[in-house]
Each structure stands twice: as C-alpha cells, then as structure tokens.
Amino acid sequence: MTTNIKNFDIIEGVSLKAIKDTRFKTGRISFTMFLPLSKDTASRNSVMLYTLEKSCRKYNSFKSLNEKLNSLYGASLMVDVSKLGETQALNISLQGLSDKYAINNESISAEFSSLLCDLIFRPNIAEESFNENEVESAKLEVLDIISAEFSDKRVYARKRCNEFMCKDEAYSLSSIGEKENVIKLTGKDIYTAWRDALSRAKIEMIALGDFDFDAIVNNFTEEFKNIKRNYQDFEYVKVLSNSKKAEYKEENMGLAQAKLVLGYRVEERKTFKEKIAFRLMCAMLGGTPSSKLFLNVREKLSLCYYCSATFDSNKCVMFIESGVEDDNIQKTKIEISNQIDLMREGDFTEEDILANKLALQNVYMGISDSLGRLENFYISQCFQDTVRTPEEYSKALDNVTREEIIEAANSLTLNMIYVLTE
C-alpha cells in the first residue's frame, strides 16, 4: 500500500510529495509546472521545456549531459508536455538506479536531485537568452511531436473532434503548441518563458523510491529562495453545460480505414462520488472487453477492431472512437447510439456492473506497482481539494449503485460527430 506519503510545502504554489517505496530498483524525481493553457504561450512553454533537456551550465552540451547520465548507470531524463483540465503540464523527470545496484558501490541517487536542479534552475543562458542552437534543436523536438500527432490518424481524428467541439475554449488547444508559433521562437522568447514559468506556475514535485527525502526537500527549498515568485491561484478548468444539437464534421485524407470520433459533454460531476460513478459507466459502455461497445460493435457486428470510450473527469467530456470502413460509418453510429440508449434505460445486469468494476479495481490496485503510473496518478489530482490513494479509488467503486450508473449515462449529450474518411 502506498500509505507512506509525506507532503511538503516548499513555498506558495510549490509542493513536494515524497513517496517512500523500497520495492523498486530505481527512484524517480519529477517536477511539473502547471500554467493556464493559452495559444499565446503554449508553444514557447513546450520549446522551453525541451530546451531544458538539452544542457545546463554545468554540462553545457547535450553530449556532455548524456555522458553524465550514462555514468549514473543510464539515468533517464524525460520531459513531457500534456494537458490537465485546461492547463498545460510541463514535466521534467529523472529516474535512475538505486545505490545498492551500483557495480562499484557508488552513491548515485544523491546526485539525481542536484542534477535536476542544475537543469531547471541553472540552464545554459547568457544575456537573458538561451543558446540559439539549442533552442533550434528543441524546436525540432516539438515540431516532431506535432508531426507525429498528425501521422497517427487515430490521435489526429480525436484531436480534430476536440478542436471542433470545444472551439473557443482553451480545451480545444493542443498542449504541445502550433507549428507556426514554434517556428518563430528565439532564445530570448524561451528565456522569458522560463522566468515566467518559475515565477507563476503551480509546481508539483514528486519523489518516489528509496531516497533521502530530506536532502531533496532541502535542495529545492534552497533553490526557490533565489526565485522571485509571483504565484496566484488560477482556475484550472471551465466545465460548460451544454444542450446544443450535435454538429457533424468530415475531412478526407485518402485513408485505408475511416476514423469516427463522437464527442459528448457530460453534466458537471461535482463530487468524487459522481466522478467515480461516471468512470464505471464509461467502462461499462466502452472501456473494457466486457463493455457494450466491445461486445456489440466489434464482436457481434464485426464492424471494427476498436470501439472505445474515454472520459476526461476534469473537463467533463467523453469521446467514443472507432476505426471502421467508410461503408460502415452510419451502421456504427447507429449501434453506438443504441448502446448508449440501453445504458440510459438500465439495460445491464449486476454481472455487467461487477465485471467492469473488477476490471477498474484491477487497474487502480496495479498503479502502485509502477513509478511512472504512481507519478501520473498523483499529478493528475494536484488541483483536487482531496488527494486520494489508488486504494481509495478502488474501494469507492464498491459503493456505486445501479441508479448512479443510469444517472451518469443520462448526463451525456452528443455534441460532435467527426469523421476522417478514406
């Protein structure tokens, strides 16, 4: 059980969660900056994050930084940009081997937090600018990610449905930014982004493994003494209630298989109880091999290889995605709609509830067997008033009632039908 969690408030808007766990061969320290997602800043923030990964004052080239990481037994430096609600989450993490596995008895884990601090707080800057060559290199990383999102048609179709459905809302924006904005960025822009992020972002740190946590807390506390913070709480998401008629959008791309994405608004799930009930409903509808969409759209009707439902509990939107032949799009839409109606009418058995509940509980209870999953699990709750453990999520599923599942199904409104055709 991950009950060994200590919370530290470093400074206003900056906190650290220390999770002691001696089961793993590695430890991991993660630093995530949350900023409101905006078209004006998304691209420069992404490029800033990827520039931090290139070097720092102490290891002032990508080569020398990675030689250092290799010398720490292949310690892994990872950066990632994602969306949480309507914030942009900029994550930089370092994961490396625990000391007891070092061949020559070196003490390596003590270096992880100081190296991470070097990268975040002492980057390779001169005259209020990042190195232009490194910024160009970081821009290429971000452009590659944007390109990869386009190349993966399943991801692209989901992105487009979201853009159309949430047009004029921050949620429609890509967390990684836009190509035309990335291209224009300079070393000075990135310097501004870096200063701004350290000053204004809500910062969540997590240290997991078998570390000297006091040393890590001290390291970061000392660093923030040198940072001029101007933090103000901000609204991390706006949930819109919606009763508008569903729109239809179609784009052609000459694909072998069409992609169908249905976007739904969900009436705001204000309480944890309501959110967990919706999660279970969503699993029953299209989240597991026991779900209605899997059993009917795929298995019974053989219309597709995948037909799945996912729920964003922060924004209260749900998407159903499927890959189908052009000729079967209409049939698939009808069947999906039919299965949702059946959920609304309570056409499911106690066995159906149990099967999907067990499947979700299996997921929650397995979270603490992975440093990465644990980290994501806690980061995703950083705007919640109450932070819960995976065990608490699992237990809460036991109390979801049939009526709550029906209510959840009835809280859906279809807003957007998006088709990316052959």
Added chain:
Amino acid sequence: MEIKNIRSKILGENYFSFSHPTGLKIYVYPQKGYHSTYALIGTMYGSVNTKFKSNDKVISVPDGIAHYLEHKMFESEEGDAFLKYSKTGASANAYTSHNSTCYLFSCTENFRESLKILLELVQTPYFTDENVEKERGIIGQEIRMYDDDPEWAMSINLLKALYKNHPVNIDIAGTVESIAKINPENLMSCYNAYYNLHNMALAVVGDVNIDDVVDVADECLNPINAVKIENIFPEEPNSVVSKKIEKHLPVDIPIFELGYKEQALAQRVDDAQLALSHIILEAVSGKSSDMLNRLLKEGLVSASSFCSEFFEGPYYRATLFSAQSQKPELAAEIINDELKKIKTNGISESIFENARKAVYGRAVSMLNSNEMIASAIINGHFSGRRLFSYIDNIIYATHHSANDFMHEKFNEELSSLSIVR
C-alpha cells in the same frame, strides 16, 4: 518434479524454473510486495513460421495465420475467455510477433482462477466455419488500421527490402487476401504442431506463491505426447533486395528506417552476443554518441524521434536506425559515415565503459516491471538465453570483445533504407 532456484549474486534476486510432468516449462519470479501478478504463456510460433514439418509431414500455411490463431484461441465451446476473465477482474491480452505468440493476464485478485483460465485457453481450440468467418471482418479492420500507420509501413517495407525469401518480410497480420485462405483445418494444423505443452513456456511474475502455480498446473494441464517440429526456412542470400524503398502516406515530416542485415544462422544470438550488441548500439548511437550529436547539430533529427534496435530471430539478424527527418537520405548517409568511422577507429575505452554502465542500469531497471521480466524470460526460453546471464554478460563484457564483435556489423553493402513521405 525438480524445482531449480536461479540466483543472481550481483542483484540479490532469484526465480524458479521447473518442467511440469505434462511438458510445459514453468518459471516463477517472485516480486515481493507487488499488488499485481502477471502471467505470460507463449509458444515459439510467429509470423515467420509459414512452413514446418510436424511429425514428418510438411505443412505450408497462409500468411497471417499465427495472428489469426491468436484471435481464435479466446473462443471455446463454453464461451469467450474475456467473459471468464471478467469474473476474476484480470486484464487479459495476447500478441503475435515474428517468432512467438503469447497470451497474458495481469491481476490483483483471484490469481488462481485467472491462471486456470489462461491454461485452459491454450488447450481448448474451437474453430468452426462460422466463428472463423466472423473473425475475418475484425482482423480485416485491424489490417486496414495498420495500413494507415506510417511507422508500420516503414518497418514492413524495410524488411521487404532487406529480405528476399525469409518470411520475416511478411506482415505479421498478413493481408486481406492471405487471410481469406484461412480455415478451421489449417488453423488446427498449426495449433496441433505448436500449441503442444512440450513446445510452450509459462512465466508468472509477482508476489505469488509457487505452490499456487504448481497446484493450478496440476489441476489444469492435460498430459499430451510431444510433437516434433522442424521449422523450415528458405535459403536467404547474403545480399539485400533493394537499397531503397519508398511509400507515400499523409505524413507531415518524412520518417525513415535504415537497416543493416547480418549473416544469421538457426542458432540464436546468445547472452554474451546480445549484451555486446546492446553495448555497441549505445556506444555508436546513444544520446552521448558522435552519430546522434552530429545528426542533432545538423538539424536532421530530433533526439526523441531517433531510435536504434538490434533485431534478431531464427535465421535473421539486423541493426535498425529510425527517425523523423526532413532529409532522410542525408540522415542515412551520416549514420553510415559515422558507422564507418567507428569501425575504423574502434570504440574508445571510456565510451565503452559509459555505454556498458548505461546498458547495465537499464537492464536492472527493467526488473521493476512484471511484464518486462515475463517477456524477457519467455523470449529467453525460446532463444536459449537467460535473464540473469544476460545481465552478468553486460558486466563482464570487455572493450576488446566489443570492438571485435562490431566488425561483423554495419556492412554498407547489406543495408537498405525505407522512407515514408
């Protein structure tokens, strides 16, 4: 039944292995304190096994049949295995690769019941004209999904460019045309040959009691006579089919994969060779390498899109480099140039040491994951490799042996470039 306790002195870890009386080889790797238990059962039957001799009878089968068989194994006369797993809460799946098919589950409760489902699943083939036909539609959609995948297209094209005859050049799922030839009879031929307990292995990883595994095995496994299989592979020339292959798909930035074919025998790469291959790859193309840093400096690739891989199986072996690039031909030229340099000059001792440490660290880190341990054990079982022996060989690898071994690799004449733009 003799249970062997395999230990690693360096890591302080151990796992167990034994041969069940029915012929199934079983491995149990304890992960104390883990909530999930992961079980993986595999057979050495993949997309490359298109021709084989089973008890002296030569059988040829359509492309994609191993993958089709994997889909069908979830059905039995009593119903779908997913339905059975839904009562235990286990998350189940399966996959087919070039040279194996594996069935798995992960559970936090009801381990014994879930293991029972897994062992019964692989012993109860159920193929009818109707259920085989139904699957054709689903797999057809799966194939079409991959047809739109640029990375998939890039990889399969590279294999077609490198290999003239070897069935590693076949798409794992086959084609819509090839799966049209699959029927209950040829599915059963493949099943009878390869899904014989004497040709299979099971790995269980988690905070599990070995007695539970033995009990369920005793209860569920049915004795069966061994079947002798001889895999038949065509002769493969020591040359490539084409130096370059290109496909057009809607991508924003082109992607490429450059492959260097090596001479390969039936004998799989052993632990020492695998360890050396990984160390060499880290030294020549890792993030601190001259190769990658030159590509980054010239703005040809991003660090996050650049990958390298040592790829091997029965009668095939190659090293692959891939990335996104606006100038794929130029990027490939630079990769080739840097490989030539390092073969001429050799890997320096300091670069070798750092690469060795990094490869060791990543190999040990992998032991965090039940899934990766199980996969390594099963792959190792079918290829004659052992998990701890591989890690030991990383530590004992020498600078001299790495440079020697490198001379067998990166032959430009045996290279091909696949581009999707």
